[in-house]
Amino acid sequence: MEKKAIPYGRQHITPDDINAVIETLQSDFLTQGPKILEFEKVFADYIGCKYAVAVANGTAALHLNALVLGVKPGHKVITTPITFAASANCVRYCGGEVIFADIDPESYLLDIHAVRKLLESSPKGTYQGIIPVDFAGRAVDLEAFRSLADEFGCWIIEDSCHSPGGYFIDSNGNKQRCGNGNFADLAIFSFHPVKHIATGEGGMITTNNQELYQKLLTLRTHGIVKNDGLYQNSVDFAIGAPLGKSEQSTVFSEPLTAHRSPFTAYPLWYMEMQDLGYNYRITDLQAALGLSQLQRAEEGLLRRIEIASRYQKAFNGLDFIKHQSGVIEGHAYHLYILEVENRLELYNHLRKKQIFTQIHYIPIHLMPYYRQFGWKVGDMPYAENYYKHCISLPMYPTLSNEDQDFVIKQIQNFYEA
Numbered sequence: 001m002e003k004k005a006i007p008y009g010r011q012h013i014t015p016d017d018i019n020a021v022i023e024t025l026q027s028d029f030l031t032q033g034p035k036i037l038e039f040e041k042v043f044a045d046y047i048g049c050k051y052a053v054a055v056a057n058g059t060a061a062l063h064l065n066a067l068v069l070g071v072k073p074g075h076k077v078i079t080t081p082i083t084f085a086a087s088a089n090c091v092r093y094c095g096g097e098v099i100f101a102d103i104d105p106e107s108y109l110l111d112i113h114a115v116r117k118l119l120e121s122s123p124k125g126t127y128q129g130i131i132p133v134d135f136a137g138r139a140v141d142l143e144a145f146r147s148l149a150d151e152f153g154c155w156i157i158e159d160s161c162h163s164p165g166g167y168f169i170d171s172n173g174n175k176q177r178c179g180n181g182n183f184a185d186l187a188i189f190s191f192h193p194v195k196h197i198a199t200g201e202g203g204m205i206t207t208n209n210q211e212l213y214q215k216l217l218t219l220r221t222h223g224i225v226k227n228d229g230l231y232q233n234s235v236d237f238a239i240g241a242p243l244g245k246s247e248q249s250t251v252f253s254e255p256l257t258a259h260r261s262p263f264t265a266y267p268l269w270y271m272e273m274q275d276l277g278y279n280y281r282i283t284d285l286q287a288a289l290g291l292s293q294l295q296r297a298e299e300g301l302l303r304r305i306e307i308a309s310r311y312q313k314a315f316n317g318l319d320f321i322k323h324q325s326g327v328i329e330g331h332a333y334h335l336y337i338l339e340v341e342n343r344l345e346l347y348n349h350l351r352k353k354q355i356f357t358q359i360h361y362i363p364i365h366l367m368p369y370y371r372q373f374g375w376k377v378g379d380m381p382y383a384e385n386y387y388k389h390c391i392s393l394p395m396y397p398t399l400s401n402e403d404q405d406f407v408i409k410q411i412q413n414f415y416e417a
């Protein structure tokens, strides 16, 4: 019998997950129903933040973040080249400029010293924001980034797609969970099937900032506001009553008392599109699945940590290993990465054995799209060197010890042959 394929990551769907989706399919709401708010509340509790906004995917989450933080042409935003392209692209969607800073070769995270160097080399106000990424599941020290960002008047978007449940220890010895909003202005998560929580497509924005939260809710649904206290058009207009003279032209901000209309309340159908927003909503089906998956989030995280420690033990000190993810407190292990010699040959050898590893990531500054802005080989030496050697091993909660041992054995065989 042919050996079954072992991917680098995969979702875990249980009968409870399936029942949760079926129940929602049989309910009154497939979208814009109660499951979304419930998912947001439970997710906010899990992460430890005040507000959460569920959206269509992680990329939509990043785009909305860039919009509410006011990114526009001429703005410069710093991020890492070792991440998925969406972390940078959100700046381009709004016309801003992406400035890459190199990674720390030990943690693979955006190097705060490289960011400081950039910020110090230009007049204050040159850069508007920083997007650190909790890459592979390892939490960025956001306390340090916050104080740097404050020094230079920058906002922070934390890309936490890889790290629900991850944390770093702050200077007071407290655990700071990824996306908890204590340091970053906004954080985002993805629920793509290889992530910790899978909803097919899906994403979440978390924050402690009420003003940003309100803006996000509006922009998620076309820029539409449904709130009597915030309308800009008059009640008369909304009702369809004959308009007074002053009503025939623009009516923005006109006090309602100026009209002698008997109508004082907006009709229930009324809503206003006050901004150019999008349809970035998640469905209730996905929210129901996400809620069900969230119940197993801790369990999945513990299994990921266990798998990481088995890899650590198996490869520690072997001479073909240049570096490995290791076992780090607070690491959420979306990925377990080895840096090795002969990476291409190893990758192909493993594929022949039905083990499908992956490379995370091709440095974004060298993607043809970003090269057009002048980025070139040699700009990010640590990221480029990392890319030559990195390989992401199978890592997902349902990976059995037996399959993991098979992966380990095949890697050892390759180098010992």
Ligand SMILES: Cc1ncc(COP(=O)(O)O)c(C=O)c1O
Residues within 6 Å of the ligand: 057, 058, 059, 060, 083, 084, 086, 087, 133, 159, 161, 162, 189, 190, 191, 192, 201, 202, 203
């Ligand atoms: C670090 C990072 N940021 C953003 C995204 C985008 O998320 P999505 O695929 O849900 O749009 C991903 C997804 O792969 C990611 O890994």
